Amino acid sequence: xxxxxxxxxxxxxxxxxxxAESNLVGVxxxxxxxxxxxxxxxxxLDLLVVLRRPESAECYxxxxxxxxxxxxxxxxxxxxxELSVILEICLSNFIYPTPFELHYSAAHRDRYRSDHGYLCGxxxxxxxxxxxxxxxxxxxxxxxxxxxxxxxxxxSRYYVQSILGDVEDATEGIIENPVYFTLNLCRxxxxxxxxxxxxxxxxxxxGAQALPVQYKDLIWKCLTEYKGTVDSELKHDPGLLTExxxxxxxxxxxxxxxxxxxx
Numbered sequence: 230x231x232x233x234x235x236x237x238x239x240x241x242x243x244x245x246x247x248x249a250e251s252n253l254v255g256v257x258x259x260x261x262x263x264x265x266x267x268x269x270x271x272x273x274l275d276l277l278v279v280l281r282r283p284e285s286a287e288c289y290x291x292x293x294x295x296x297x298x299x300x301x302x303x304x305x306x307x308x309x310x311e312l313s314v315i316l317e318i319c320l321s322n323f324i325y326p327t328p329f330e331l332h333y334s335a336a337h338r339d340r341y342r343s344d345h346g347y348l349c350g351x352x353x354x355x356x357x358x359x360x361x362x363x364x365x366x367x368x369x370x371x372x373x374x375x376x377x378x379x380x381x382x383x384x385s386r387y388y389v390q391s392i393l394g395d396v397e398d399a400t401e402g403i404i405e406n407p408v409y410f411t412l413n414l415c416r417x418x419x420x421x422x423x424x425x426x427x428x429x430x431x432x433x434x435x436g437a438q439a440l441p442v443q444y445k446d447l448i449w450k451c452l453t454e455y456k457g458t459v460d461s462e463l464k465h466d467p468g469l470l471t472e473x474x475x476x477x478x479x480x481x482x483x484x485x486x487x488x489x490x491x492x
Contacts, residue, residue, distance in 0.1 A: 233302055234262070237274065240299045241310070242372045245278055248292055254279040254317050255373025257380075259364040266430035268457045269304065273311040273334070276371075277364055279379055280330065281317050286348055289314070289331040293341040293348070296333050309335045313357060314350070320361065320380055325387040327357035358383060358391035366426045385424075389485065392417050396481070399474040407465045411451040414477040415440070421484035430455060444473050 242256050260275025261267045292314075300309050314331040331350040333341070340347045365380040373379075395413045403410040409429075416432025419425050419439075427435070430452065437448040447470070450463050 231269070233304075234267075234269070234274070237299060237302055237310075238371055240302075241276065241296070241312070244292060244295050244299065246372070248288055249280055249284060252281050252284065253373060254281055255376075255379055256371040257364050257373075257376060258369040258371055259360055259367065260311075261428055261430070263363075263369045264367050264428040264431070266428045266456070268455065269307055270457055271308060271455065273308045275360070276310065276312040277360055277368075278312060278314045279317055279320065279373070280314060283316065283330055286350075289350055290341075290345070290348055292331065293333050293337075297338060297342055300338075309338070311335070313354070313360065315357065317379070323361075323381070323383050323387075324353075325358055325383075325390070326353035326355040327361070328353050329357060355391050355394055358387040359395075362388040362391075363426055389421070392420065393481070393485075396478070399478060400471065403470045403474045404467050407447075407470055408451045408454050410474065411448060411470075412436075412455060414474065414481070415448065418477060418481055418484060421481060421487075441476075444469075444476070447473055 238258070245253050245256055255278075257277045257279070258275065259277060261272040262274060266272075296310055296312065303309060311334040312332070313329045315327065315329050319327055329350060329352065331348070332354070333349070337347075337349050361380060362383055364376060365382055368376050368380070370376050392413075396410065396417055399410045399414055412429035412433040415436030416427045416429055419427050419432050419435045425431075425435075433448050433452045433455065437445050437452065440448070447465065450465065453459055454463050
């Protein structure tokens with residue numbers, strides 16, 4: 230973690246301390262930075278913020294506007310902040326899909342900037358099951374109560390449903406986004422086979438060793454690109470990408486059926 234990232238995270242903590250005060254349970258880092266494989270040019274800064282009680286819609290909109298300002302210290306082209314605010318009760322009495330109070334990410338940034346009445350909140354998000362699971366096992370407390378005092382392990386079936394959503398469209402999406410889908414397919418299969426909560430990088434490193442030899446070069450190329458050790462995107466064989474996605478989806482289905490049988 231470099232100085233700019235530390236400064237950004239500290240500013241986010243201070244923002245929630247100012248806006249939520251005693252209502253703030255904690256601010257928690259998860260995702261690639263928490264798991265030691267953050268790429269400043271590609272990776273999101275993934276955070277969960279836990280509150281005791283809801284804040285007002287006006288407060289949440291104010292937070293979103295200030296997150297835009299905080300992001301300005303990041304280098305141009307950086308992925309930025311991906312942050313969800315959830316209530317403590319959603320962790321002690323887990324609900325799937327999980328309700329959230331506020332969501333902020335690059336996908337919503339322009340809308341928050343241009344529409345002063347906009348708020349992404351008050352909905353349910355199946356992705357939060359994965360974020361909660363990763364936070365429990367691999368997350369870092371930036372402020373507040375320790376992770377293990379706030380988060381609890383959730384039923385693995387909810388985690389599986391959540392991560393399967395990341396690869397549902399892999400056969401179609403892998404051509405346009407080979408790195409994302411290749412590495413995500415690996416980490417989904419790794420969890421189903423070995424129960425390991427992994428990053429995309431860790432999933433890819435496992436896949437490069439464990440999967441059939443004809444896919445090793447593809448996975449290593451995606452890992453190289455993901456780590457940012459090449460200056461531009463590498464070229465991939467579309468036929469091989471489609472073949473790999475089909476193979477992995479079949480393996481995921483088989484592994485998922487085996488896990489259900491074991492339970």
